[in-house]
Amino acid sequence: MKILITGGCGFIGSHVADRLFKEGHEIYIIDNLSSGSIENVKVKHRFYNFDIADEECEKVLQCNKVDIVIHLAAQASVSTSLECPYLDTRTNILGTSNMLFLSEKYGVKKFIFASSAAVYGNPEETPLSEESTINPVSPYGMSKYTGEFYCRKWSEIYGLNTLCFRFSNVYGPRQGMAGEGGVISIFIQKILDNQPLTIYGDGNQTRDFIFVEDLVDALYKSLESSYCGTLNLSTNTENNLNGLVQILEGIQPISEVIFQAARDGDILRSRLDNSKIRKILNWDTEYTFSEGIKKTYQWYLSKRSGVTTQ
DSSP: OEEEEETTTSHHHHHHHHHHHHTTOEEEEEOOOSSOOGGGOOSOOEEEOOOTTSTTHHHHHHHSOOSEEEEOOOOOOHHHHHHOHHHHHIIIIIHHHHHHHHHHHTTOSEEEEEEEGGGGOSOSSSOBOTTSOOOOSSHHHHHHHHHHHHHHHHHHHHOOOEEEEEEOEEEOTTOOSOSSTHHHHHHHHHHHTTOOEEEESSSOOEEOEEEHHHHHHHHHHHTTOOOOEEEEESOSOOEEHHHHHHHHHHHSOOSOEEEEOOOTTOOSOOOBOOHHHHHHHOOOOOOOHHHHHHHHHHHHHHHHTTOOOO
């Protein structure tokens, strides 16, 4: 199939491109390179340096008979969304509606949207199911839920098959230093530089960290699924930042851990129930948290030595 990946030069998108090319699909990428890098994508693909909210994107779907759109391009920083909500809105709402419009117009068979655990806000109880209360506490979470609403209505009004994944906190090789999952890449790079780690809060805040290869496997399995709706994409496990520090300390000594005041918009606990996706896609995670951390650490270490792995 011909598959268009928006944000395909980014952390998650480049891993998706790797897997889908390996499975025999033709890869097309739209990316404005605001956070991604063309160097992330080693497989054969056709690249378009466009912003997803721009009119030029129409050329991509007009000239190529795209079967599936995997919409990953986004403004993904909670803090940025609080500081500059216009940027968040333009990318995450206008960009998403533009890609939905073009997908329906040019006969795309399936539209896969990357939503986020941020739509749930700051819950009192976990795990959270797809039916749990939606109460985002940042413009980022608001825009992601708005994107889900657009997908649902495009399915109802225009008949476009849409599938929304609420990603938990994704981590792994090639990750930058932004976003919630970015705490892992930040910490690894800090300890490789023998610098102290900074934790905002007491370190007991939890995240449902998912290794990028596990997430990509779910996206791959969804290509052939007829399911239309919303699914949590997670490990259904809580890990706190203090536990992350302990795992890293077992890999390499840490010079110091500094605790500072919690930041606005930060969520205290996160754990998403993944029972629905496991049943619908016959999917499960392969990597434990410790295994994923070690694999990520080895990638950053090899990058320092100039011998990077995929």
